[in-house]
């Protein structure tokens with residue numbers, strides 16, 4: 001099998017991993033200079049710059065049988081495996097042609113976790129030895145030894161290990177070859193190493209300086225959003241993860257233990273990202289967003305507005321007096337506008353017009369605020385009226401109808417052949 005064939009198999013197989021982000025550039029002219037070769041994805045660095053990465057699996061020859069996975073040993077699909085030298089040469093030649101600035105390296109488990117991790121480390125080592133200073137995100141293999149994880153951490157910029165399923169029970173049922181400990185122990189080890197080496201410069205002993213991330217598959221099991229958000233909160237607190245990625249389950253098999261869906265739950269995935277944002281940047285706790293009386297996120301309304309409608313005791317908020325923490329709870333006031341409001345009101349009292357200029361979305365915020373004691377009729381609405389009215393503002397028609405192709409779909413759009421998914425590096 002030649003290297004282009006390997007690349008098209010292993011680049012395509014890597015698209016099921018959402019824990020590296022990519023955009024869907026489709027500039028495939030078939031001519032010199034195309035930016036859409038198989039396996040190339042686009043991500044964003046901490047500074048917001050777009051970075052193109054070669055996103056591939058080292059191999060898809062998996063010995064495991066995870067029910068939700070396209071690469072499961074049970075599936076009859078074309079299989080391929082690079083050698084470390086091939087993958088190093090490929091990355092180097094893509095880099096020299098200016099196609100990519102870095103590598104996202106994941107893999108199925110071939111022979112054993114240690115064997116696989118060794119091959120991945122060897123690939124990274126070859127690259128670093130020839131002077132490759134670009135970004136490398138490597139996926140740690142559950143069950144690989146700590147020594148190999150350490151080696152990977154010194155070679156890569158970011159490490160991640162996929163938690164995949166939100167509960168121990170689901171993991172036992174759908175990924176019997178993996179265990180909770182085989183995922184959480186390396187995550188803990190990587191986290192400790194990152195803390196230990198924090199501040200060290202890249203190239204002089206830094207350990208995964210861009211941190212670690214993980215991915216949870218959404219919708220393959222009956223686990224609720226409440227379980228998923230509590231897990232996410234625990235992961236951020238305990239292992240200082242940079243990001244938790246949510247990946248709407250794409251139906252690839254008819255395994256009897258899987259929840260039967262025909263389309264990936266993209267809107268649910270989107271709501272989870274919004275709730276995740278509330279945990280990380282808005283001071284919310286998972287148990288405030290969802291509880292036993294409401295274990296699933298409302299697909300009709302974003303989680304922040306949902307929380308606000310259910311907590312009338314918290315409102316109205318007087319924007320000229322409220323603290324940053326309180327302003328951040330107001331729908332229509334984001335992190336940037338809240339800080340601008342705090343700064344601007346040092347100079348004078350703010351009006352509704354000022355709020356607009358500072359970036360607040362008044363058509364949402366008007367239901368929850370007073371400004372110099374003044375308010376709009378929206379504030380007087382009942383919770384139910386507010387809910388109905390806010391839903392009409394949350395216009396996402398394209399999302400409501402969004403579909404993602406199943407791998408069994410006959411006609412795969414060109415964009416999907418180019419491996420697009422969207423997210424961020426940090």
Ligand code: SF4
Nearest residue numbers: 062064066069072108
């Ligand atoms: S270990 Fe499981 S999830 Fe990973 S490639 Fe193999 S079958 Fe898929």
